[in-house]
Amino acid sequence: MAFSLVKWYLDCVTEQGDTAILYCADLRWGRIRAHYSSGLFALDGAVSTQSSMGPCELSGGEQQLDITLPKLEISGRWESRAAPVRASIYREASGAVDWNCLQPASAVTVRIGDRELTGLGYAACLTLTLPPWQLPLRELRWGRFVSRDDSVAWIDWRGPHSTRIAVHNGRATDALAISDSEVTVDDATLRLTDSLTLRAGPLGATVFPGAGLLGKLLPSSLRNVEEHKWRSRATLTAPNRQSSGWAIH
Numbered sequence: 001m002a003f004s005l006v007k008w009y010l011d012c013v014t015e016q017g018d019t020a021i022l023y024c025a026d027l028r029w030g031r032i033r034a035h036y037s038s039g040l041f042a043l044d045g046a047v048s049t050q051s052s053m054g055p056c057e058l059s060g061g062e063q064q065l066d067i068t069l070p071k072l073e074i075s076g077r078w079e080s081r082a083a084p085v086r087a088s089i090y091r092e093a094s095g096a097v098d099w100n101c102l103q104p105a106s107a108v109t110v111r112i113g114d115r116e117l118t119g120l121g122y123a124a125c126l127t128l129t130l131p132p133w134q135l136p137l138r139e140l141r142w143g144r145f146v147s148r149d150d151s152v153a154w155i156d157w158r159g160p161h162s163t164r165i166a167v168h169n170g171r172a173t174d175a176l177a178i179s180d181s182e183v184t185v186d187d188a189t190l191r192l193t194d195s196l197t198l199r200a201g202p203l204g205a206t207v208f209p210g211a212g213l214l215g216k217l218l219p220s221s222l223r224n225v226e227e228h229k230w231r232s233r234a235t236l237t238a239p240n241r242q243s244s245g246w247a248i249h
Contacts, residue, residue, distance in 0.1 A: 001030030014119035076110035083170030095130030105151035143249025
């Protein structure tokens with residue numbers, strides 16, 4: 001069956017660490033067509049989620065991106081602070097995984113019901129034309145760091161197919177080492193500390209319950225994938241300077 005998944009990821013972290021992560025997905029799988037929207041939040045130290053099978057509304061692009069999740073009463077605006085980067089993460093004859101990092105760093109305002117967050121963030125779109133349970137992937141580390149002066153985004157795909165991608169201040173660069181606590185790119189090192197767990201466990205228990213019947217149709221190999229997502233304080237050290245901010249990884 002033909003497969004296509006377009007997944008948007010947008011986030012915002014305030015200076016105090018309040019966090020909003022928005023997801024918006026459009027799935028086409030044979031005769032199945034589904035929209036999925038969700039929000040993952042860490043507000044005042046408490047982690048919560050919201051989700052719906054309704055679509056989101058997106059407009060704009062690399063310079064300014066506006067999103068509304070009507071059923072969740074969430075909206076936001078992302079304004080770019082770094083150049084966009086595109087990369088093909090995996091490609092074969094029957095499909096591909098393409099990453100479009102529209103805004104490696106953004107100035108963001110998000111409204112969640114009656115509450116407004118203002119901070120720094122990130123926006124990217126991932127397009128899959130292969131089912132994720134067919135990908136040659138054993139482990140994936142992904143993350144992004146944004147401060148007032150710097151940004152870093154990274155992907156470390158491990159398995160039968162392996163690749164590393166890093167973006168530093170809107171420029172593709174070498175990813176020398178990537179772990180859960182440290183990322184080294186080119187001539188800079190990012191250290192991650194004071195991590196708050198945003199989500200942990202198998203996707204079937206953390207993500208797909210909000211996808212209704214669709215979640216039950218997905219293969220158990222995907223539902224059993226273990227995910228750990230953190231928000232961490234982060235310090236980027238480069239020759240003769242440092243900058244501090246927040247990372248999602």
